[in-house]
Amino acid sequence: MLAAMPATRRTSPERPERDEPLVRDRGDACPGALRLHRADDGFLARLRLPGGRLTSHQVEVLATAAEELGDGGIGITSRGNAELRGLGDGCGAELAAVLERAGLLPSATHERVRNIVASPAAGLDGLGHGDVQLWVRALDTLLCATPRAASLSGRFLFVVDDGRGDVAGLGGDVTLLAAEDGDSALLRFAGHTLRVPAADAPHAAVAAALAFLDAAAAAGNGAWRVPELPAGHAPDPAAALAAAGIAAEPVQDPQTPQAAPLAPAPLAPGPLGARALSVLAPLGRLTAAQARALLPAAEVRLTPWRGVVLVEPAAGLATLAAHGLVTAPDTPAAGVTACTGRPGCAKSLADVRAEALRAPAGPLPVHFSGCERRCGHPRPAGTWVDVLAADGGETYLVDGVPTPRTSLPAAIATARTTTR
Template sequence: MPPTPDATAPGAAVPDRGRADACPGALRLHPADDGALARVRLPGGLLTVRQALALADAAEALGDGELETTSRGNVQLRGLASHCGAELAERLRAVGLLPSDTHERVRNIVASPLAGLDGHGFADVQAWVRELDARLCASDWAAGLSGKFLFALDDGRGDVAAFDADVTLIAGPDGSALLRLGRAAHGRPAPAGQEVTAVLDAARTFLDVLRESGRKAWHLREVPELLPAGPVPVPAFAGAAPAVGVVPTAGAVRTVGPLATAAGGAVAGGLSVGMRFGRAGAAQWRELAGACAGEIRLTPWRGAVLPGAPADRLPALAAAGFRTAPGSPWERATACTGLPGCAKSRADVRADAARALDAAAVAGSPPVTGLPTAGLPVHWSGCERRCGHPAGRWVDVLATGQGYRVTVNGPASAGAAVDVTNEEMAEAVAEARRTTK
């Protein structure tokens, strides 16, 4: 879940943006300790069956045989040979996953995964996703955006609006929509029928004011003073991930929050499944493709929604290793790559985190009033960069070289850090996730 590790907290010093961002893409491979890494942008997390199978084939033929979903609903292939870029690009083009060589890294679009399925939103934002993606790729100026610049299209439930994206479009009742820039507390109405135009205009204005001012930035939140926020208060859910069933008191926006898609199981209009740390092998991906009814929507919570898929496919998906039921400590549990894939890491954080989460599942930690069973999100990091950590309040589990430091992090959090050994970590993390203040 955003923000990405380059993000800045309110009041923090803005990093030097004079250099080009090094965000990997499908054509720009990133060297890692376990081989090269490619990141394939999937606007709105949308995949056809053919595309999903092509990714599974590419992972087996060119990489380590696994695919990794990201906090923006994209897909990464790891363990690639440094010379395989041309073949990977050819495979992606053949199935429509590389529509533009010049714009492929700026196709960063997240959208409400259950839009149009469960009746909780105000708009089927998938049409916005397709229009925005096509127009981004057709706009010469858009190639100047950072590979980290993020668009969020929220159907009114407040799930991806909580990500503090650079440009957020929030659907409202009666065909209305609100445009929010960065972390602004206010937004401005987007004209009906011109919602995507308003999104693109905001991104282009950002580039224009940077050029005119001589400033360097990758994100709108780094230079909030350069663009006017607007007159309309943003609904209360934006800026903090809501829990299932929450209805904001300000405004008429309905919301069921992100956990409806993070938990796993049958959902209105299809199925939702989770993946351990977002990773799944090629065989698992083929099982996923076989269960869907034509489309897969990868979620920013490292899972997938299968619109139209019948509930009788759940047992096979569970047998394949997907999470298919709510209430697991694995819900909203994430981790950076860690050792051996990242040389900067102090530990094999995914192996350590998996042991802690499995121990918590065996212990059967009780639910917390007002929170889902799993409690606060938790993220394991191998170093202080904290790559891929969640937004809002979360449990920060940082490798120290002698164990881990556990802290409740984020807005309004004042919890003391606790240093623990690997053997003590499961209990400490479970306790931190139950934090309500």
């Protein structure tokens, strides 16, 4: 079977090649907390959590909902959101009521567009240029208070980086980057970078998103995200900010800081002395018991690397490790993620999560995908090992190279230690 497979050049899942201009003839099908997605293992709900922030009470609510309404687990997405799977028919209203009482559903009209990823350690370890979680809260409030923002796609992404560069490369449609001076922010949008006052950063992000909606309407191609706008229809960020009354100046050749994803370990103590830990969920999924093991904590932040930052937790790393959480960067499970795979997803060609559990350790992240959609893959492109099921799961493509299933661990071990 292996010899019969033609060699193929891998196209980045972030920028698929297209011969024709993309035309979207429908709205996106991304699930939400109110619009559930039917999967082979039941219904799926996705909860947007701006900045990944949860209280201890909200974590307990999700754990209970997972047990009583779903399959008993909480998934962490590549945007730091939470997913409940295996939900039964007719539980949507009950789930919505549970989430609303816990403060997890502040807007029924805007709940799917609250996609805001932020530096998870912002304000905790003193390595960034400010606590941009304050921007996240303001941005979320502004989004929910702007009726037209409800027209954004459920895939449109805001990224808020505290200046260290850990999330700036995650493919945001609108990116805010805290500047070193502490008084300004860099707004990155539609191929431009503009400096705006720090106090205006959340307003600038919303103005940019509305400018995208204007551009998408003018283009008429139903674009869900900024890169999907056809040539000649890019929005003008400077004009959008001027119309919103926000002072802005262009930045030529901006430098992009780059920081590695947050590793499982104690965080460096910050100026306020906050004690915080970073841990990873095995394959990006917490059991209800593992979720409760995180508690109590002053704050819980889900990360885009399918992990959790705990602020002033009661439990230590040894206790969390005993519950099966990934607490050290050199363990095989660190940096290993996978889509749902079989049997939960009808499109998957294999039980990729079972294969992911056999993955050997290595410094590079690795993601297992059951089909070419590569759901939940890491970002940015070229920084992770791509393992794609083929041929009914008897063969996998490791960074595009056909590999028999029996040889998969050795191929992944090599790929995870190959310099990129």
